Amino acid sequence: MSSIHHINLNTTSSDIKDLRIGDLVTISGSIHVTIGIPVHKHLIECIKENDSSVCEEMKGGCFFHLSTFVEETSLDLKPLYINPSTSTRYNEWMPEIIDGLNLKMVGGKGGLDQRSVDQLAKNGCVYLSFLGGGSPILSKGLKRIINSRWNNYISQFRLLTLEVEHFGPATVAIDSTGNSIYGNLILNAENKLDSIMNELNFQRNQFIDKFN
Amino acid sequence: MAIESALIKKITAELYEKSLKKIPEDTHAFLSQAINKESNLTAKNTLKIMVQSADLAKRTDQLICSDVGIPTYIFKIGSKVQFNGPIKQAIQDGFKELTEKINPPILKMVTNPLTHERSYEGKDIPIVSYDVIDDADYVEIICSPKAMGTGRWEAIEAFVYPTHEMIEKFVIDVVMKAGSQPCLPIVVGVGVGGTFDYAAKLAKESMLRPHGLSSSNPILADMEVRLLKAINQMDFGPMGTGGDTSAMSVNIDFAYSHGFVPVAVCINCWINRRTSAKIYNNGRVENLDW
Numbered sequence: 115m116s117s118i119h120h121i122n123l124n125t126t127s128s129d130i131k132d133l134r135i136g137d138l139v140t141i142s143g144s145i146h147v148t149i150g151i152p153v154h155k156h157l158i159e160c161i162k163e164n165d166s167s168v169c170e171e172m173k174g175g176c177f178f179h180l181s182t183f184v185e186e187t188s189l190d191l192k193p194l195y196i197n198p199s200t201s202t203r204y205n206e207w208m209p210e211i212i213d214g215l216n217l218k219m220v221g222g223k224g225g226l227d228q229r230s231v232d233q234l235a236k237n238g239c240v241y242l243s244f245l246g247g248g249s250p251i252l253s254k255g256l257k258r259i260i261n262s263r264w265n266n267y268i269s270q271f272r273l274l275t276l277e278v279e280h281f282g283p284a285t286v287a288i289d290s291t292g293n294s295i296y297g298n299l300i301l302n303a304e305n306k307l308d309s310i311m312n313e314l315n316f317q318r319n320q321f322i323d324k325f326n
Numbered sequence: 327m328a329i330e331s332a333l334i335k336k337i338t339a340e341l342y343e344k345s346l347k348k349i350p351e352d353t354h355a356f357l358s359q360a361i362n363k364e365s366n367l368t369a370k371n372t373l374k375i376m377v378q379s380a381d382l383a384k385r386t387d388q389l390i391c392s393d394v395g396i397p398t399y400i401f402k403i404g405s406k407v408q409f410n411g412p413i414k415q416a417i418q419d420g421f422k423e424l425t426e427k428i429n430p431p432i433l434k435m436v437t438n439p440l441t442h443e444r445s446y447e448g449k450d451i452p453i454v455s456y457d458v459i460d461d462a463d464y465v466e467i468i469c470s471p472k473a474m475g476t477g478r479w480e481a482i483e484a485f486v487y488p489t490h491e492m493i494e495k496f497v498i499d500v501v502m503k504a505g506s507q508p509c510l511p512i513v514v515g516v517g518v519g520g521t522f523d524y525a526a527k528l529a530k531e532s533m534l535r536p537h538g539l540s541s542s543n544p545i546l547a548d549m550e551v552r553l554l555k556a557i558n559q560m561d562f563g564p565m566g567t568g569g570d571t572s573a574m575s576v577n578i579d580f581a582y583s584h585g586f587v588p589v590a591v592c593i594n595c596w597i598n599r600r601t602s603a604k605i606y607n608n609g610r611v612e613n614l615d616w
Contacts, residue, residue, distance in 0.1 A: 197391050
């Protein structure tokens with residue numbers, strides 16, 4: 115395993131700006147998570163209305179597409195496990211959320227579109243790819259629920275503020291310079307597509323010749 | 327002797343729970359071997375974390391992924407099988423009871439497509455398809471829950487007298503569209519022919535084939551090899567962050583059809599959820615891990 119950068123979210127964002135695609139990181143501090151589309155819409159409303167109860171707490175923070183099971187007891191709320199969801203589902207709202215809350219880290223899995231990548235670069239923000247199916251490992255980093263908003267939604271849709279410790283590892287997949295692993299890969303695959311199809315045709319013809 | 331509905335209830339629930347907490351042995355072996363073969367350092371790291379995650383889930387009885395999908399079963403019923411009690415109801419009851427008892431508890435994933443309201447139950451849930459095995463005195467049950475990470479990229483298209491090139495291009499297009507989004511490396515199942523619904527069934531069942539087992543049809547076996555190579559040349563890699571290991575296998579099956587030929591493409595993520603058991607008329611249960 116290559117070396118893992120540990121990011122303490124209470125330090126300055128210079129550490130985060132220095133991260134580059136492919137870096138492995140773990141994080142400690144408070145993070146905000148949801149996988150609810152209605153919650154993304156709600157967040158946009160809060161930004162537009164400058165709702166200080168939400169915006170002040172989230173400003174300059176980390177907002178991840180992570181799905182959390184919250185166990186509710188009469189005494190408290192406890193996060194039982196956590197796992198990423200596909201971020202591209204939220205492409206429509208992410209640029210405004212990244213900018214409006216001046217986020218320094220976002221993440222989930224599968225990346226974000228070019229509009230979001232451009233916004234990440236403007237805000238010096240990075241995107242982390244968490245392992246889908248990494249719940250047993252990621253959940254070890256869960257400490258407690260600091261806040262749970264909009265509890266009328268099901269567990270994974272709520273806007274949760276969580277305290278995490280050595281949470282990860284996650285891969286930096288879009289860095290603050292606008293370099294995106296996903297963008298590079300799509301471009302690479304598109305560029306290779308003709309040669310991939312040509313090779314498929316060649317191999318098929320070879321097989322047919324042999325088969326006949 | 328007859329298979330009691332209470333046993334169906336118990337086994338279907340157990341198969342679902344097991345599929346959430348343990349990856350198949352062949353999938354674990356593939357991922358472990360891929361770590362050494364992979365040339366991309368990020369991909370190597372990701373594969374290592376995948377294996378660690380699967381091992382930790384198994385050791386500690388945890389869910390591997392929070393998206394537990396919707397429960398789906400394939401029932402292959404032997405023609406000599408006798409049931410005692412309501413079977414469809416037993417499958418529903420088994421899932422309902424599991425959602426109340428499973429530890430850790432699972433998130434609500436069953437979604438009303440018209441209102442987007444989520445629950446643990448709903449019309450036609452669990453999704454069950456039925457088939458018949460002649461002369462068998464057992465029912466074979468396969469559980470393969472389907473989650474959003476791969477479910478949203480699956481596709482079907484009806485062609486007219488397609489060439490092999492058209493079929494392969496369609497598979498490549500589906501994988502290309504999914505790109506980095508599903509949790510790669512994926513297993514790709516392809517169904518060619520039959521009818522609209524039957525092509526989808528072929529694709530799903532092909533996807534569940536044991537790793538390393540090729541199609542018995544030489545034309546399809548060759549197509550599987552070259553499509554796997556082609557998909558891995560796309561370089562999407564584990565978790566879509568680059569690498570040589572984008573797909574574990576491409577499995578294809580076919581059925582005769584009319585001049586119109588539906589082609590369906592089904593995808594499983596790296597967890598490759600699938601569990602299976604046979605229940606015999608005498609009540610004996612045989613777990614089929616592969």
